[in-house]
Amino acid sequence: MSGRISDSTVRRLSLYLRMLRDLERAGVEFVSSSQLAEPSGATSAQVRKDLSHFGSFGKRGRGYSVDGLVRALENILGLSRSWRLALVGVGKIGSALLGYGGLAARGFDVVAAFDVDEAKIGTRAHGLRIRPMRELRPVIAECGAEIGVVATPTEVAAEVAAELERAGVGAILNFAPIELSEVNGVPIRTVDIVLELEGLSYLMSESGRRTGSDA
Amino acid sequence: MSGRISDSTVRRLSLYLRMLRDLERAGVEFVSSSQLAEPSGATSAQVRKDLSHFGSFGKRGRGYSVDGLVRALENILGLSRSWRLALVGVGKIGSALLGYGGLAARGFDVVAAFDVDEAKIGTRAHGLRIRPMRELRPVIAECGAEIGVVATPTEVAAEVAAELERAGVGAILNFAPIELSEVNGVPIRTVDIVLELEGLSYLMSESGRRTGSDA
DNA sequence: CCGCCCTTGTGAAAGGTTTCACAAACCAAG
DNA sequence: CTTGGTTTGTGAAACCTTTCACAAGGGCGG
Ligand SMILES: NC(=O)c1ccc[n+]([C@@H]2O[C@H](COP(=O)([O-])OP(=O)(O)OC[C@H]3O[C@@H](n4cnc5c(N)ncnc54)[C@H](O)[C@@H]3O)[C@@H](O)[C@H]2O)c1
Ligand SMILES: NC(=O)c1ccc[n+]([C@@H]2O[C@H](COP(=O)([O-])OP(=O)(O)OC[C@H]3O[C@@H](n4cnc5c(N)ncnc54)[C@H](O)[C@@H]3O)[C@@H](O)[C@H]2O)c1
Numbered sequence: 001m002s003g004r005i006s007d008s009t010v011r012r013l014s015l016y017l018r019m020l021r022d023l024e025r026a027g028v029e030f031v032s033s034s035q036l037a038e039p040s041g042a043t044s045a046q047v048r049k050d051l052s053h054f055g056s057f058g059k060r061g062r063g064y065s066v067d068g069l070v071r072a073l074e075n076i077l078g079l080s081r082s083w084r085l086a087l088v089g090v091g092k093i094g095s096a097l098l099g100y101g102g103l104a105a106r107g108f109d110v111v112a113a114f115d116v117d118e119a120k121i122g123t124r125a126h127g128l129r130i131r132p133m134r135e136l137r138p139v140i141a142e143c144g145a146e147i148g149v150v151a152t153p154t155e156v157a158a159e160v161a162a163e164l165e166r167a168g169v170g171a172i173l174n175f176a177p178i179e180l181s182e183v184n185g186v187p188i189r190t191v192d193i194v195l196e197l198e199g200l201s202y203l204m205s206e207s208g209r210r211t212g213s214d215a
Numbered sequence: 216m217s218g219r220i221s222d223s224t225v226r227r228l229s230l231y232l233r234m235l236r237d238l239e240r241a242g243v244e245f246v247s248s249s250q251l252a253e254p255s256g257a258t259s260a261q262v263r264k265d266l267s268h269f270g271s272f273g274k275r276g277r278g279y280s281v282d283g284l285v286r287a288l289e290n291i292l293g294l295s296r297s298w299r300l301a302l303v304g305v306g307k308i309g310s311a312l313l314g315y316g317g318l319a320a321r322g323f324d325v326v327a328a329f330d331v332d333e334a335k336i337g338t339r340a341h342g343l344r345i346r347p348m349r350e351l352r353p354v355i356a357e358c359g360a361e362i363g364v365v366a367t368p369t370e371v372a373a374e375v376a377a378e379l380e381r382a383g384v385g386a387i388l389n390f391a392p393i394e395l396s397e398v399n400g401v402p403i404r405t406v407d408i409v410l411e412l413e414g415l416s417y418l419m420s421e422s423g424r425r426t427g428s429d430a
Numbered sequence: 431c432c433g434c435c436c437t438t439g440t441g442a443a444a445g446g447t448t449t450c451a452c453a454a455a456c457c458a459a460g
Numbered sequence: 461c462t463t464g465g466t467t468t469g470t471g472a473a474a475c476c477t478t479t480c481a482c483a484a485g486g487g488c489g490g
Binding site for chain 1: 466469
């Protein structure tokens with residue numbers, strides 16, 4: 001049980017948890033692996049295999065207790081607590097994030113925001129005072145933010161990520177379209193919209209080529 | 216050559232292309248698979264294998280012609296043209312996207328924007344008139360947008376995606392945290408920030424458990 | 431033209447993930 | 461208590477991706 005778990009398994013666990021919370025709210029008590037599989041596009045065998053890496057949560061013939069599995073998954077994913085985020089770069093995407101209620105609703109609280117723009121420093125965005133970069137280290141140390149968010153221009157993203165890492169965050173979410181290399185075991189996830197669009201471009205071009213050559 | 220290409224291969228091809236464009240701008244003429252591999256965290260063998268699915272682009276002993284490979288990858292990925300995007304939902308994330316120069320710079324032009332909010336309809340955001348949903352079909356047909364972008368609240372995301380598909384887009388980029396099922400072969404990519412954060416949460420909790428149980 | 435060095439392209443091996451298929455377990459009903 | 465219907469947990473098989481390792485090819489200096 002529980003060796004190294006793949007990214008795709010963890011991703012699916014999050015999706016299962018989402019559905020389980022909906023079921024919990026709806027008052028459902030038991031759920032089977034096949035019901036659980038449907039919304040994430042997985043198979044029932046995959047659900048069972050994913051869960052089996054962490055233990056044995058179901059009852060044969062009955063399925064999984066919704067409440068029990070919600071708690072188990074929250075523990076596995078580290079979501080039985082909330083996490084504090086420090087945002088760097090309060091521009092277009094940074095402001096959108098600050099105003100995004102979906103983060104706090106799921107236990108991710110933005111507790112500090114930083115920028116270099118003198119015009120922005122000191123002003124408030126969605127109730128949070130924007131601070132100068134100089135205060136990055138002390139403020140992160142003081143408020144204990146665990147996750148750093150990079151929403152600065154691409155050119156400075158690597159530098160900002162390194163600074164966040166030195167300030168003591170345990171993970172980084174990056175919005176700049178650049179592959180940041182993980183240092184000191186601090187995991188980095190990059191949300192790269194252009195990469196997604198290029199993936200779609202490939203698929204559309206490919207299907208065009210396929211149907212095109214058939215004609 | 217060229218069977219079904221995996222997502223991860225396509226993703227890496229995009230990263231290679233990024234680097235190649237930088238090299239081109241810098242006037243470099245040839246590049247080896249190992250140089251190409253570095254920024255995307257791949258290995259040189261992987262670069263060669265990825266490219267070999269589409270043909271033979273290098274010269275043994277010499278490497279790849281930067282210009283030649285840029286054009287080859289642009290063709291493979293469908294990036295030797297530009298794509299038109301139709302945005303639905305001009306809220307926080309939608310506005311950030313409209314103002315994001317990085318899209319047009321890479322050949323993705325937002326050519327139409329839609330919303331249901333009467334207060335927003337008719338106003339301009341970053342030079343684009345916001346249109347009522349009623350005009351979705353005719354406008355997409357007229358301007359020929361190929362990619363639909365869903366930036367509406369989660370509850371209506373599935374409905375909006377279906378509407379975009381009916382309006383004739385060939386692919387959808389979705390920002391709502393919900394798994395949309397592909398219909399009629401229209402590929403959908405979802406950018407799910409909360410899922411990324413939960414992945415980081417898992418990694419941090421896991422390393423905590425590991426170091427914790429060793430102590 | 432020759433020989434040396436370098437790098438590609440690619441089968442084969444290794445490693446990882448998903449699917450299959452079934453025994454084991456549980457519940458409910460009789 | 462036994463039977464029947466249901467669903468889990470899991471080895472084994474199938475499938476897919478990455479890495480290895482090397483022959484084949486190309487350029488360059490002499
Ligand atoms: N706008 C979008 O929709 C969007 C979408 C995807 C990705 N991105 C990426 O996100 C990043 C930010 O994009 P944006 O559109 O919000 O840009 P923006 O210019 O609106 O905002 C960038 C902010 O970062 C601040 N900044 C600059 N240098 C800094 C530094 N060294 N330290 C701290 N703060 C600094 C600026 O003052 C500004 O407030 C870019 O890398 C962009 O490619 C943006
Ligand atoms: N704000 C963020 O940073 C952020 C980040 C990640 C994901 N998201 C997701 O993106 C989506 C939009 O978030 P947001 O923060 O921009 O919300 P928002 O409320 O600011 O904007 C939503 C917009 O969609 C419009 N809308 C509502 N119903 C519509 C319909 N049926 N058709 C067309 N338009 C409609 C609204 O009028 C509004 O303008 C949500 O699903 C959210 O979970 C947002």
